[in-house]
Amino acid sequence: MATIKKIIKTINVDVSKCNGCRACEMICSAFHANPKYSVMNPERSRIRLFRDPLRDLYLPMYAGPYVEAECMGREKYIIDDKEYDECDFCRAACPSRDLFHEPDSGLPLKCDMCEDDPPQKEPLCVRWCPNDALTYEEREEEVEEQVEMEDVETGLAALVDKYGWEKMKDTFARMQLKD
Amino acid sequence: MRYAETGYNLEIDLTTGNIEKVETDPRDTEALLGGLGTNAKIMWDRVPPEVEPFDPENLLIFGAGLLCGTMCPGANRTIVTTVSPQTRFMAYSMMGGFFAPEMKYAGYDKIILRGKSPKLVYIWIKDDKVEIRDAAHLSGKGAVETQDLIRAELKEPRAHVAAIGLAGENRVWYSSIEQGRSSASRQGLGGVMGDKGVKAIAVRGTKDINVYKPAELHKECDWMMEYMMWRQENPVPKMMPIMAILGSPQEMMECDEKWHTENFVWGNARTRRKNFWTPEIEEAWTHTQVSVRTRLISCYNCPIKCGAVITIPGQAAYMMKCFTKLTYALGAMVDSLEFSLTMAQKATEYGLDGFSTPQVIAFAWELWEAGILTDEDFAGTEEYPPCPMGDNAERFEWLMDRIVRRQGIGDILANGVYWAARKIGKGAEVYDHNTIRKHEQTPLKLGMVNPLYYLMYATNEKLNITQIEGQWPQMPYKDPADREAFVKDWFHVPAEHYKEYFLKWEPKGEFAMPYYPGIKECCEIVNWMEMMHYIDDATGVCTGISAFHLKPPYHIHNYPNIIAYATGLDIDEEKLITFTKRERQLVRANNVRRGWRREDDTPPEDHWAKRLPEYEKQLLDAYYEFKGWNMDGIPTKETLLELGLGYVVEDFEKRGIL
Numbered sequence: 001m002a003t004i005k006k007i008i009k010t011i012n013v014d015v016s017k018c019n020g021c022r023a024c025e026m027i028c029s030a031f032h033a034n035p036k037y038s039v040m041n042p043e044r045s046r047i048r049l050f051r052d053p054l055r056d057l058y059l060p061m062y063a064g065p066y067v068e069a070e071c072m073g074r075e076k077y078i079i080d081d082k083e084y085d086e087c088d089f090c091r092a093a094c095p096s097r098d099l100f101h102e103p104d105s106g107l108p109l110k111c112d113m114c115e116d117d118p119p120q121k122e123p124l125c126v127r128w129c130p131n132d133a134l135t136y137e138e139r140e141e142e143v144e145e146q147v148e149m150e151d152v153e154t155g156l157a158a159l160v161d162k163y164g165w166e167k168m169k170d171t172f173a174r175m176q177l178k179d
Numbered sequence: 180m181r182y183a184e185t186g187y188n189l190e191i192d193l194t195t196g197n198i199e200k201v202e203t204d205p206r207d208t209e210a211l212l213g214g215l216g217t218n219a220k221i222m223w224d225r226v227p228p229e230v231e232p233f234d235p236e237n238l239l240i241f242g243a244g245l246l247c248g249t250m251c252p253g254a255n256r257t258i259v260t261t262v263s264p265q266t267r268f269m270a271y272s273m274m275g276g277f278f279a280p281e282m283k284y285a286g287y288d289k290i291i292l293r294g295k296s297p298k299l300v301y302i303w304i305k306d307d308k309v310e311i312r313d314a315a316h317l318s319g320k321g322a323v324e325t326q327d328l329i330r331a332e333l334k335e336p337r338a339h340v341a342a343i344g345l346a347g348e349n350r351v352w353y354s355s356i357e358q359g360r361s362s363a364s365r366q367g368l369g370g371v372m373g374d375k376g377v378k379a380i381a382v383r384g385t386k387d388i389n390v391y392k393p394a395e396l397h398k399e400c401d402w403m404m405e406y407m408m409w410r411q412e413n414p415v416p417k418m419m420p421i422m423a424i425l426g427s428p429q430e431m432m433e434c435d436e437k438w439h440t441e442n443f444v445w446g447n448a449r450t451r452r453k454n455f456w457t458p459e460i461e462e463a464w465t466h467t468q469v470s471v472r473t474r475l476i477s478c479y480n481c482p483i484k485c486g487a488v489i490t491i492p493g494q495a496a497y498m499m500k501c502f503t504k505l506t507y508a509l510g511a512m513v514d515s516l517e518f519s520l521t522m523a524q525k526a527t528e529y530g531l532d533g534f535s536t537p538q539v540i541a542f543a544w545e546l547w548e549a550g551i552l553t554d555e556d557f558a559g560t561e562e563y564p565p566c567p568m569g570d571n572a573e574r575f576e577w578l579m580d581r582i583v584r585r586q587g588i589g590d591i592l593a594n595g596v597y598w599a600a601r602k603i604g605k606g607a608e609v610y611d612h613n614t615i616r617k618h619e620q621t622p623l624k625l626g627m628v629n630p631l632y633y634l635m636y637a638t639n640e641k642l643n644i645t646q647i648e649g650q651w652p653q654m655p656y657k658d659p660a661d662r663e664a665f666v667k668d669w670f671h672v673p674a675e676h677y678k679e680y681f682l683k684w685e686p687k688g689e690f691a692m693p694y695y696p697g698i699k700e701c702c703e704i705v706n707w708m709e710m711m712h713y714i715d716d717a718t719g720v721c722t723g724i725s726a727f728h729l730k731p732p733y734h735i736h737n738y739p740n741i742i743a744y745a746t747g748l749d750i751d752e753e754k755l756i757t758f759t760k761r762e763r764q765l766v767r768a769n770n771v772r773r774g775w776r777r778e779d780d781t782p783p784e785d786h787w788a789k790r791l792p793e794y795e796k797q798l799l800d801a802y803y804e805f806k807g808w809n810m811d812g813i814p815t816k817e818t819l820l821e822l823g824l825g826y827v828v829e830d831f832e833k834r835g836i837l
Contacts, residue, residue: 021477037393043385054496103385130408130482
């Protein structure tokens with residue numbers, strides 16, 4: 001496969017600087033609302049903070065790919081005397097948890113780095129984190145060209161998993177007839 | 180659609196177990212915004228003055244501010260309202276943290292508790308699903324511990340829990356409601372919660388909060404975020420550190436406590452220790468603070484880090500902020516920050532107010548030294564050991580243990596200084612010298628009466644001076660050039676002439692305290708400060724980034740737009756000012772109906788060494804007039820009618836108050 005130059009967008013997470021305020025969650029949900037900034041609901045956020053102040057656990061985690069099956073097992077991680085569940089580090093929108101699914105439709109969520117037209121200077125979660133637990137950088141990398149699963153496809157795939165091909169096909173057919 | 184608010188209250192009758200989701204009347208929002216304003220309306224409508232604090236008819240209202248849950252930074256306060264067991268007036272203590280936004284995301288603006296549960300329960304709210312659950316297994320558990328246990332048993336790590344400790348369960352009259360890093364501690368709300376048989380309320384919400392003009396609101400908020408961080412990096416020159424930057428006083432960050440420890444008074448608000456802050460103390464206290472402070476933390480959607488997680492070896496971790504760091508050392512006369520933080524940990528788990536508790540205990544030791552209380556009062560019984568009298572630290576802890584269990588002398592002291600003094604008698608009343616309206620105040624005793632503070636102490640209905648001061652500097656600058664520089668970016672003033680007042684204000688001479696700012700100026704300045712706090716309390720914006728601070732991001736000129744964009748209410752500066760007047764008069768009216776009169780507007784006799792009784796009378800007269808009250812402190816008919824509070828007039832006339 002051919003290689004192409006690609007801008008790699010990176011959000012650096014420094015958990016030692018996190019103050020646990022969840023502004024990142026709030027502003028993410030607002031930015032992705034339609035119209036933009038019209039709805040606040042951390043449950044719709046594509047970043048979620050695992051937060052347990054008494055144990056000094058702060059872990060901002062970004063929504064990654066949708067997966068249709070849950071893991072076979074669970075591990076516990078102990079890092080610097082702090083216990084984390086494996087799920088805490090996992091970015092997947094998976095069937096074993098509500099995290100990274102829209103609360104009403106159940107459709108999976110994924111961080112899109114706040115891609116926008118005109119482009120934002122930085123993702124909104126970074127902008128709303130003046131304590132610099134989240135910082136943003138861009139760099140250029142050569143990567144192998146590949147077809148990325150589009151947002152629509154991700155959503156549809158989730159619906160197919162939920163309702164099956166037959167129902168989806170029927171629904172599409174009915175919707176087309178209505179048009 | 181309702182914007183910024185959910186439009187629903189959750190009504191829970193604990194006697195019958197009935198739970199209802201009740202749609203609210205949008206006209207109440209139009210008249211009183213939300214938070215304290217609408218809490219006060221519910222109290223007015225449903226809690227007549229005949230209702231005693233521990234009657235089932237008393238309500239305990241958890242009201243989210245109008246802007247909570249929206250993108251407005253620092254809008255996260257829960258305003259808790261009830262009839263206080265200690266003052267017998269309408270109490271409103273507030274807490275930050277995460278509870279109010281979570282409640283809004285669950286679909287409620289307020290949770291209203293009435294009646295009494297026959298057994299100890301906790302309430303679990305997840306969106307539309309609300310359960311009253313048995314809490315027998317949580318009886319006696321710490322307020323912080325309880326929050327953790329509930330999250331674990333519900334398997335809901337993201338739930339936010341407001342809980343009481345043993346003090347609340349035993350109806351101590353200055354017990355708190357604890358929640359995350361915050362608490363509603365003043366005036367004994369925890370005792371009312373305990374009396375209702377509610378150990379905790381856990382809430383988790385996954386619904387939307389909508390705003391009316393999203394892009395416009397975002398622009399305002401984006402500016403505030405930027406301005407806030409600029410303010411942190413650019414402290415107001417020549418101000419003491421905690422006044423120079425934003426935030427609930429940054430006591431968790433600042434280690435230098437020379438100012439507090441030498442200017443505030445120790446023991447039962449008695450002893451000023453002029454040379455306390457020695458290099459040895461500084462080294463020891465700084466070492467303690469840095470070593471036990473795990474992390475500086477914030478409330479929901481706020482970048483300012485006012486709180487800290489404190490982890491003292493051998494004790495459970497807890498969170499705290501602000502002045503409670505020092506109150507236990509000061510009250511107990513123990514020169515150790517570690518002691519203070521250790522006691523604060525215990526008191527937080529017990530669910531006790533950090534201002535009242537140390538003063539009540541210090542008051543008891545004064546009575547003992549005066550022979551009014553005797554060794555017998557501190558003897559042991561089958562239930563508990565005798566008090567270790569010889570050691571300040573140990574005897575302090577012993578008495579706190581008795582108070583929360585209401586054992587022996589602790590049972591009397593659990594009602595606070597005012598009531599304990601009257602119960603003990605034998606001249607104990609004289610030692611009750613730092614309460615206002617039966618409630619313990621900040622341990623501060625000063626020289627010459629300060630007319631601004633005189634008015635604030637006298638008339639503020641929060642019973643907490645920090646919740647009413649803020650916009651006006653505490654002291655003038657000596658150098659006129661500093662004053663000029665100060666007013667240059669002081670766009671927060673309601674009108675230009677406030678700047679003139681400040682430019683003229685001198686530390687000494689004709690234009691100095693106590694006669695300058697003069698009576699008219701004092702009325703305007705105090706009214707401005709109070710107004711900003713009343714806006715905060717209706718919107719749920721934290722005063723640490725608003726009314727309590729010089730040059731905050733929220734001010735009288737941007738608030739109207741922020742509220743309008745968030746809610747869709749038709750509002751401008753003039754209308755917002757009318758809102759706050761209505762809210763203020765309704766709070767006053769609730770208390771007037773409960774018997775509050777001019778004599779209740781009295782700061783402690785010895786708060787200032789030098790008093791000016793005639794001038795103070797003139798000040799209070801003028802302020803009453805300014806507020807639209809008669810000379811007994813009662814809102815006049817004209818004032819009330821002008822604000823659309825005809826229902827208050829009707830009630831006052833029926834009761835013969837007007």
